[in-house]
Amino acid sequence: MSFYDEIGGHDTFVRLVNAFYRGVAGDEVLRPMYPEEDLEPAAERLTLFLEQYWGGPTTYSERRGHPRLRMRHVPFHVNSDARDRWLRHMRAAVDELRLPPLHEATLWDYLQRAAFAMVNTFEPSAGPGSIGPARP
Template identity: 80%
Template sequence: MSTDETFFQEIGGHETFRRLVDNFYRGVADDPVLKPMYPEEDLGPAAERLTLFLEQYWGGPGTYSEQRGHPRLRMRHMPFKVNPDARDRWLKHMREAVEELGLPPLQEETLWSYLERAAFAMVNTFEE
């Protein structure tokens, strides 16, 4: 990796993030706790938002902010009951999606470490 290359570029850019998100939402589609948190009938709009957010976070295009403004992740997730069970389900599906990418160990750990921290930060209730 050159010193000017972003993590977004290093792991394969848009195609890698698209695969990650598509793999993740395949799991969410059948999850009885997570699926109801997505208001659209089709998970496509949510997948697009997550793809754009992750790409921007990792040094890709700033399309997410151009279209939606500041990410404000905690605020955007407040309408939903994100308890430890929901977090763990999210992490399960995301872990499977990350593993399907087949990234080198350092890149996988870099990506996973962020996703895990983000999931824990989104918990907004401890109620069942």
């Protein structure tokens, strides 16, 4: 049984991503990273990516190819502030899931490592809206 199945499959990842983007929607630094009128396309991409990473359907790769997370984030100003904000919203989302401790720790460990790996500058942001769109 995959981690994806162990934590509840598609429904759990949808809940995680929806809770995360509720936080992003009001964040003055992160929200400008998503150019769509609403966050639904970004939420779908993140859901598909996480599902595939954790042993679920391979829809992400079928639609978008290899994830190449670093490459997809390089054009954008991802500094420690953006990382920390991303982690704050993701932490709240993970907490909403109320996973068993081992599953929660496993998921959170990956999310932290991924967030730190996406940092591509130590320059401060020029201000809200200066970061550009990010897509997993």
